[in-house]
Amino acid sequence: MHVVIIGAGLIGLSIAYALTRRNASVTVLERRKTVAAGTSGASFAWVNASAKTDNKAYFLLNWAGLQAHERLAEELGNDAWLHRVGNVEWVSPDSLPVLAARVDYASAMGYDAQLVPAATLNAELNLPLPLDPDYPVAWFPREAWVDVPLLAQILTTTIVQHGGTIRTASQVNAITQQGSRVTGVTLTDDQWLAADAVVNAAGPDAHRIAQMVGRQLPLRPEPGLLLSLAVDSMELPCIVHTPEINLRPDGEGHLLLHHQSVDRTLGDELDLAPDAPPCRELRERAQRLFPALVAATSPRAAIGIRPIPADGYPRVGQVPELDGYFEAITHSGITLGPVLGDLLAEEILSRRVDPLLAPFRPNRF
Ligand SMILES: Cc1cc2nc3c(=O)[nH]c(=O)nc-3n(C[C@H](O)[C@H](O)[C@H](O)COP(=O)(O)OP(=O)(O)OC[C@H]3O[C@@H](n4cnc5c(N)ncnc54)[C@H](O)[C@@H]3O)c2cc1C
Known part of the structure; x- marks a missing residue:
């Protein structure tokens, strides 16, 4: 299983980290020169569920997000980034x-x-x-609040130690398909990379990536x-x-x-x-x-x-009619990065959807 992740913000890096921990082969492609230089690098980065009490499913997901940060600090043996x-x-x-x-x-x-x-x-x-x-x-x-540049640096090092690849200055300009199955991505220099799964973690540019597979991804x-x-x-x-x-x-x-x-x-x-x-x-x-x-x-x-999906809630998971194409777009992505990383990595490898993600599927629009 080779997974290509488009975008090295906190969402893309968290998914890559969770996949490499599960021994999957991963390449992260980032169009900018450094990781976490998009929205993740310009965030208040407050980890909370207390601002999300008006929707039970969203509250529970964010609370799981807070706990996932605490677990991640233990797993990494380094909590310098989690205040x-x-x-x-x-x-x-x-x-x-x-x-x-x-x-x-x-x-x-x-x-x-x-x-x-x-x-x-x-x-x-x-x-x-x-x-x-x-x-x-x-x-x-x-x-808590997260020192995002520091966490991104630690995740990058760990992903590479686990055998993953992170390529900066690498912009995806097409996703290739065979029938309804995704087969890889093409970069702006025409290089093609094969993939069994492609994850759209492009933050505020996610709608452009979705257009590459003919999908509308309404953002606000x-x-x-x-x-x-x-x-x-x-x-x-x-x-x-x-x-x-x-x-x-x-x-x-x-x-x-x-x-x-x-x-x-x-x-x-x-x-x-x-x-x-x-x-x-x-x-x-x-x-x-x-x-x-x-x-x-x-x-x-x-x-x-x-990067706010049109109804304000995360849009995460496999798109059923496109085998191998996954989306991971959300506001509160600093709170949610580690939990979405874990849940989506499980889904990519097993195709089982965690109940926490059930209300936030890409096809609800
Ligand atoms: C002012 C502000 C305050 C916030 N406060 C909080 C907060 O307190 N708590 C919280 O949890 N969240 C907060 N957020 C939201 C949070 O920062 C975002 O949800 C999160 O950073 C999104 O991460 P991401 O990885 O999806 O996007 P990004 O960090 O933007 O990463 C997407 C990456 O994809 C790359 N990319 C795009 N197109 C391509 C392509 N074609 N090829 C290759 N790469 C591509 C981009 O260059 C970018 O690096 C705040 C956001 C803002 C703006």
Whole structure:
């Protein structure tokens, strides 16, 4: 069984890792010069299920995703990439009932989630939340953030050690078929690679790959802005979500800022200088929350394109009418990478569909 995976983002690398662990022969093809340089390299990379409580199947998949990260750290014997710092979230007073319902739902499902007075968390974490001491905040202690470049580097090394191949600067421009069976891929230099299975893990470009086999893959791509801050003056002990700004640690002396309301103001420009107006907006919001950040500098801004299937949910698995063609496209792909890698590797090798993936099949559209 030789599997060709198109795309070396976290999804493609996770599938390749899980396949090579099961002794399958794998080639990953990546059009960029380095791995994880697409959306995976421009992500807030928060591992959670707590933001997905409105759909049970999706909540369970993401919770399995969180647990798969913990297992992966053990398997690799290296957890330097998985920052298990927990996540605190507060909302405006009118949204408190919704937050309380999310916490109730998650904890009833056995997920670590609590509503606590701000003062308790401030004392426990040494976190200067500017809130009334009794104001309720949600605390999800098991949630984490991922250093994606580091994880991608570790996965790449491990895949190669297990006999897999990763080819960067290798763009797929056709998928070949014999009748309804996929037989391989052609690269832009006309080189042909044979394959028993081809996985479309091309993130926001997945619809172009699907067109190569005559399929529509409706995406709802959404740009998102991340601003890095260099800070000597303040250490953030956990991930923080607020009505105005989300922040997380980003390695020594750095924080990462993001907020979906700022994303909605972005135009078509995909390269923003760190002093461009949307970046300044993120920075000012962070400074209003933590005045110590006034001294911070902004070394880097990045825009990533979320690969969101049209109905918002993952699209994962074998396409029944095309033997050997698989799709793996999702938002929340950092949370879901390791679990989708495991489940799809099993499916590719055994053709059995795990019940966790049953609601997210490619042909539901
Ligand atoms: C601002 C922002 C915040 C986010 N926050 C979170 C979060 O907190 N938690 C979370 O879990 N998720 C988050 N996400 C979503 C998550 O980052 C993505 O779901 C995930 O990175 C998708 O990974 P991927 O491997 O599918 O795509 P990518 O990382 O984009 O990888 C696809 C790869 O395919 C390659 N490719 C495309 N076409 C071809 C071709 N023809 N031939 C060869 N290679 C090709 C591309 O170059 C690319 O490297 C966020 C995303 C954004 C933008």
